[in-house]
Each structure stands twice: as C-alpha cells, then as structure tokens.
Amino acid sequence: MSTPSRPDNANxxxxxxxxxxxxxxxxxxxxxxxxxxxxxxxxxxxxxxLLHLWRASLQFRVIASTMLLGLVVVVILGSYLYQRIxxxxxxxxxxxARAEATSQARAAQAxxxxxxxxxxxxxxxxxxxxxxxxxxxGADHSREVILTRAKNNxxxxxxxxVLSSDVGLPSVPDELRNAIAADPGHQQVQVISIRSSDGAxxxxxxxxxxxxxxxxxxxxxxxxxxxxREQQTLRVVARTFALGGLALVLLLGGVAYVVTRLxxxxxxxxxxxxxxxxxxxxxxxxxxxxxxxxxxxGKSFNAMADSLQNQIRQLEDLSxxxxxxxxxxxxxxxxxxxxxxxxxxxxxxxxxxxxxSVARSAELLHNEIDRFESLLSDLLEIxxxxxxxxxxxxxxxxxxxTIGRAVDSTAALAALRGSRLEVIPxxxxxxxxxxxxxxxxxxxxxxxxxxxYGDGCxxxxxxxxxxxxxxxxxxxxxxxLRPGEAALVFNRFWRADPARARTTGGTGLGLAISLEDARLxxxxxxxxxxxxxxxxxxxxxxxxxxxxxxxxxLPLRPDEEPSAAGLPDMTGNRPAxxxxxxxx
Ligand code: ADP
Numbered sequence: 001m002s003t004p005s006r007p008d009n010a011n012x013x014x015x016x017x018x019x020x021x022x023x024x025x026x027x028x029x030x031x032x033x034x035x036x037x038x039x040x041x042x043x044x045x046x047x048x049x050l051l052h053l054w055r056a057s058l059q060f061r062v063i064a065s066t067m068l069l070g071l072v073v074v075v076i077l078g079s080y081l082y083q084r085i086x087x088x089x090x091x092x093x094x095x096x097a098r099a100e101a102t103s104q105a106r107a108a109q110a111x112x113x114x115x116x117x118x119x120x121x122x123x124x125x126x127x128x129x130x131x132x133x134x135x136x137x138g139a140d141h142s143r144e145v146i147l148t149r150a151k152n153n154x155x156x157x158x159x160x161x162v163l164s165s166d167v168g169l170p171s172v173p174d175e176l177r178n179a180i181a182a183d184p185g186h187q188q189v190q191v192i193s194i195r196s197s198d199g200a201x202x203x204x205x206x207x208x209x210x211x212x213x214x215x216x217x218x219x220x221x222x223x224x225x226x227x228x229r230e231q232q233t234l235r236v237v238a239r240t241f242a243l244g245g246l247a248l249v250l251l252l253g254g255v256a257y258v259v260t261r262l263x264x265x266x267x268x269x270x271x272x273x274x275x276x277x278x279x280x281x282x283x284x285x286x287x288x289x290x291x292x293x294x295x296x297x298g299k300s301f302n303a304m305a306d307s308l309q310n311q312i313r314q315l316e317d318l319s320x321x322x323x324x325x326x327x328x329x330x331x332x333x334x335x336x337x338x339x340x341x342x343x344x345x346x347x348x349x350x351x352x353x354x355x356x357s358v359a360r361s362a363e364l365l366h367n368e369i370d371r372f373e374s375l376l377s378d379l380l381e382i383x384x385x386x387x388x389x390x391x392x393x394x395x396x397x398x399x400x401x402t403i404g405r406a407v408d409s410t411a412a413l414a415a416l417r418g419s420r421l422e423v424i425p426x427x428x429x430x431x432x433x434x435x436x437x438x439x440x441x442x443x444x445x446x447x448x449x450x451x452x453y454g455d456g457c458x459x460x461x462x463x464x465x466x467x468x469x470x471x472x473x474x475x476x477x478x479x480x481l482r483p484g485e486a487a488l489v490f491n492r493f494w495r496a497d498p499a500r501a502r503t504t505g506g507t508g509l510g511l512a513i514s515l516e517d518a519r520l521x522x523x524x525x526x527x528x529x530x531x532x533x534x535x536x537x538x539x540x541x542x543x544x545x546x547x548x549x550x551x552x553x554l555p556l557r558p559d560e561e562p563s564a565a566g567l568p569d570m571t572g573n574r575p576a577x578x579x580x581x582x583x584x
Contacts, residue, residue, distance in 0.1 A: 058260070059260045059264045062256055063260065067250075067252055067253045071249050074245035074248055078242075078245050081241070082237060082238060089234065093205055093230055097205045097223065097225040098189060101207035101209065104223060105187075105209045105221055108130050108134060108211055113214070118216075123159050123213060123215065124159050124160065127159045127162045128162055131163070131164050132164065134164070143223050143225050144167045146161065146222040147159075147211075149216075149217075149218075149220075150210060151178075153218045159213060159219070167194060171192065176188050177208070180208050188207070188209070189207050190205075192206055194226070202226050203227040203231060206222055206225075207225070208223075273301070273305075274301075282308070286298040326383050326386075327384075334376065344369045347362045347366075348366040378509040381509075382512065382516070390516070393437070394434060394545055395433070395434075395435075396431050396432070397431065397434050398430060399431075399432060399463055399470050400430060402436050402443060403461060403463060407421050414459070417451050417452070417456055419450075419476075422458050422460045422461065424461065424462040424463070426463050432465075432470040433543065439517070439539075441514070443472060445510040445511065445514050446472075446474040447459060447474055449474075449537070453535065454476035455479065457534075459474065461475075464553035464554045466550075467543075468548070468551070469540050469541060469549040470540070470543055471553045471554040473536055473555075474536070475535075475558060476535055476536075480529040481496070481530070482531050486528055489511050490515045493509065495508050511525075511527075518539060522546070523540055536556060538556050540554075
C-alpha cells in the first residue's frame with residue numbers, strides 16, 4: 001500500500017512567506033545595528049568634542065559649571081517650593097472641605113430627624129433626596145456624596161447605599177471606614193486618588209461622619225471633594241517653575257559668559273602676545289590700561305618683555321661683534337697667508353735639496369698651511385651664514401648628477417682608505433629645485449666623513465624622492481656615534497675624538513656648514529649612529545623652494561624600513577635596537 005504523496009508545491013507559499021519574513025527580519029536587524037553604530041559614533045564624537053572643549057577652554061568650563069550648578073540649585077529650590085505650595089493648597093482645601101462637610105452633615109441629620117414616615121421605602125426616598133441635595137455637580141467646588149450603612153449597624157430596617165454619581169463605595173478606603181467605626185462622634189478626613197469623569201486620576205479629599213436615620217440606625221455619610229482645581233493650579237505653578245528655572249539657568253550662563261569674557265579675554269590676549277614674543281616679535285606688548293589686576297598683569301608682562309628685549313639686543317650686539325671679529329680676522333689673515341702659502345710652496349718644491357729633517361719640516365709646513373687655508377675658508381663661510389649674507393642660487397637639478405660629482409671628488413680618498421662607495425641606483429630622475437654647489441658640498445662632506453670614520457668598510461649612498469622631498473642618505477659601518485653624539489656632531493668645532501689624526505685636514509666645521517646649507521634650503525640634516533655599528537647621515541630637501549617637506553622619503557635608521565635594511569651585506573650583523581638619532 002502506498003501512502004498518498006503530498007504535492008511538492010503544497011507548502012510552497014508558507015515556505016516563501018517564511019523566508020521573506022526571515023529576510024525582512026535580517027534586514028531590520030542589520031538596519032538597527034547600523035543605526036546603533038551611527039548613534040554610538042555620533043555620541044562618541046560629540047563626547048570627545050565636549051571633552052576637548054572642557055579641557056581647552058576655561059570660558060566653556062566656567063559657563064558649563066555655572067549652568068550645571070544653577071540647574072541643581074533651581075531643581076532643589078523649585079521642588080521644595082512646589083512641595084510647599086502643593087501642601088498649602090491641599091491643606092486649605094481640606095479645611096474648607098471639613099467645614100462644608102460639617103454643616104452639610106448637620107443639615108442632612110436635621111432632614112432625617114424631621115422625617116415623618118419611617119418605613120423603608122419612604123426612608124430610601126428621603127435618602128435619595130438628601131444625597132441629591134447635598135451633592136452639587138457642576139458647581140464651582142463640586143462634591144460627591146455617599147450614604148451607606150455603618151459597618152456595625154445590625155438593625156432590621158435597611159436603606160441601600162446611595163451615591164450621588166458613579167464614584168462607588170470602593171473608593172472609600174477601609175481605613176477611613178474603620179476610623180469612623182472606632183470613633184463615630186468625630187469627622188474623619190483622608191486624601192485619596194479617584195478617577196475623574198474623563199477617566200484621568202485625580203486627588204480628592206474625602207470627609208466622613210455618621211448620621212442617624214430614624215428606624216434604620218447609624219449610616220456613614222461621605223463627602224468627596226475632587227481637588228481638580230488645586231491640581232490645575234499646581235500644573236500652572238510647575239510649568240511656571242520649569243520655564244522660570246530654564247530662563248534662570250540660561251541667564252546664569254549668559255552672565256557667566258560676560259563675566260568670563262572680562263577675565264578670559266585679557267588672558268587670551270596675554271597668551272597671544274607671549275606667543276608672538278617667543279616667535280621673535282620682540283616689540284609686541286600687552287595693553288595695560290587702568291588700575292585693576294589685569295592692568296597690573298599687563299604692566300608686569302610688559303616690563304618683563306622690555307627687559308627680555310634689552311638682554312636679547314645686548315646678546316645680539318655681542319654676537320654681531322663676535323661675528324664681525326671672526327670675519328675681520330679671517331679676512332685680515334688671508335693676505336699674510338697668501339704670502340706664507342707662496343713661501344711654503346717654494347720651500348716644499350725645493351725640499352729635495354734639504355737635509356731629511358728639514359725636508360720633513362717642509363712637508364709638515366705644507367700640510368699645516370693646507371689645513372690653515374681650509375680652516376680660514378670655512379670660517380669665512382660660517383661668518384657669511386652668521387651675517388645672513390649666504391644666498392641660494394636655485395636651479396632644477398637631478399640629484400643623481402650632484403651625487404655623481406661628490407662621489408667622483410672623494411673617490412681618491414676612498415681608494416686610499418680602502419672603502420668602496422656604493423651608490424644605490426634609482427628608477428628615474430630625482431629632480432629638485434636646489435643650489436647644486438651647496439648640495440654637492442654637503443654630500444662631499446658626508447661622504448668624506450663616512451670614509452674617514454668608516455674604517456675601510458663600504459659606504460652606501462642612497463637617493464629617494466616622494467611628493468614633497470628628495471633625500472640622500474650616506475651610511476657607513478664604521479666607529480658610529482655614542483648616545484647623544486648625533487645631536488652634537490653639528491656643533492661648531494665639535495669632534496668625538498679631538499686627538500684623532502686627520503689626513504684630509506678636517507676643520508671641525510664641516511657638518512656645521514652642511515647644516516647651515518641644508519637650513520638655507522629649508523631642508524633637514526639628520527644623524528644617527530651606534531658605536532661599532534655605523535652612522536647614517538640623511539639630507540632631506542624640499543622638491544620645490546618654499547614648499548615644506550611633509551616627510552623624508554628615506555629612513556634614518558637602517559632598520560626602520562625593510563627597504564633600508566641593507567646593513568647585513570656590509571657589516572654582517574644588523575643593529576638590534578638602533579638609537580641615537582637626531583634631527584636638526
Ligand atoms: P670634521 O670631520 O672636520 O672633524 P665635521 O663637522 O665634519 O668635522 O664632523 C664633526 C665630528 O662628527 C667629527 O669629528 C666626528 O667625530 C663626527 N662624525 C662626523 N661624521 C661621522 C661619521 N660618519 N661617523 C662617525 N662620526 C662622525
């Protein structure tokens with residue numbers, strides 16, 4: 001027997017509806033996730049901005065704190081006052097309600113006492129009449145009335161509970177009924193919550209007392225006074241408080257803004273003037289009018305600026321005199337040096353005719369005259385920089401040619417020292433607007449130093465270009481630099497080892513001049529070195545004059561980038577943690 005098979009498409013609609021539902025749910029979940037991400041990022045950004053503003057602006061801090069404290073005070077004071085007003089209104093109403101209830105209960109008792117017939121029907125009719133009369137719906141102060149048999153009334157005759165409206169007997173709290181039962185001679189009051197005609201919850205004062213119905217015994221008579229009016233008044237009071245509080249907080253914020261501006265503005269001006277002073281505009285002064293604290297600050301600040309300016313002027317004068325002296329001395333020395341040079345050359349040329357000891361002296365004299373000449377020309381160059389007389393002669397130059405010339409002029413020295421000069425080839429031209437004479441001088445100095453302090457190891461010269469700059473690095477694997485020395489090498493006449501013999505006649509001014517040349521180009525000259533590992537000097541120049549360098553296309557430390565890690569080939573070991581770099 002075969003079971004009847006269900007057609008395949010029988011549950012198709014259910015399946016597709018389900019899958020559509022699932023897709024929709026997934027979409028909604030995705031949208032909610034996206035929304036929550038956006039909200040979170042907006043909140044984070046706003047929070048960060050506020051935090052930044054809080055940290056950066058004294059004015060914002062003062063205004064925000066004042067407004068926050070103002071808000072706290074307004075809320076506390078407002079709540080207290082509101083409570084007092086609410087209590088006063090309710091108490092007043094309860095007092096009038098009690099008085100009303102007393103007189104109305106008395107009037108009701110009088111009606112019941114004067115009732116002629118005491119059968120149930122007549123009494124019930126009378127009860128309805130009395131309740132109808134006692135309640136006054138639609139009047140200014142509406143009140144509801146409930147007449148109900150007392151809890152401990154066990155008499156035979158009974159009048160049903162009479163209500164003036166749909167406020168039912170359950171609205172009367174048990175506590176109140178028990179209190180009346182316990183003390184029938186006295187009126188009892190409570191404030192309860194009932195539903196108004198439109199269903200909204202409303203407070204009401206309920207006043208209960210006892211009346212005596214002829215033949216039917218003790219009955220409880222309740223008057224309900226809705227506190228709608230009082231609540232309305234309280235709503236108006238709350239709204240007024242809220243608006244008044246808000247206005248007060250805003251006003252406080254405004255006052256704080258004005259007051260802080262009075263204080264913060266002069267402080268900001270002082271900060272601006274101090275910034276300008278520190279950037280070299282020594283004639284900048286603060287406005288110091290009046291006799292107040294800000295004026296005193298301004299006066300002291302200006303006095304400080306005056307004294308600073310005087311001292312700087314004196315120092316500048318002194319430095320100018322010194323520069324002038326160096327320049328004059330160098331110039332004055334040129335003429336006698338030329339004569340000494342000529343005489344020295346003559347003696348040097350005829351050294352073959354002298355005793356070996358005199359010939360050696362002639363040799364030494366010749367070398368020292370060479371050194372003297374280089375020192376003099378370096379001193380003159382430095383004094384030109386100091387006097388601000390050095391000028392760039394810029395032309396678009398391919399740095400590969402400049403490197404080529406510098407390498408050619410140092411090749412003889414490198415050969416003498418047994419160093420190989422390795423120029424890493426570049427993909428294309430590296431053209432920049434530079435002064436080729438000065439850049440060649442920098443590179444020559446760097447290469448000579450690398451050969452001299454490279455202990456015969458190869459010297460690697462690398463060239464690179466990026467959007468804003470061209471850079472040349474000269475890397476050697478020689479003595480290197482001790483920690484802190486990378487920053488000192490650019491000082492005039494600074495030498496790591498002053499006693500070191502110099503065959504090419506280094507003056508101790510080479511890197512100082514190179515640094516001035518780099519600065520003239522608005523470029524950087526950086527040094528890095530590690531003892532026993534080697535040194536790297538990197539020159540970075542802007543590609544176009546006046547366009548600042550964003551970053552150097554070459555690393556300073558050999559292990560900074562994989563592309564620059566060529567040291568293992570040359571030294572056999574790569575520095576583990578290079579240090580001692582300095583940018584100038
Ligand atoms: P000079 O070479 O004439 O002494 P420089 O200004 O060129 O003057 O160099 C200053 C000092 O910096 C050198 O005496 C040397 O101690 C140090 N120095 C420069 N280049 C290197 C280098 N490649 N490796 C190690 N030390 C160097």
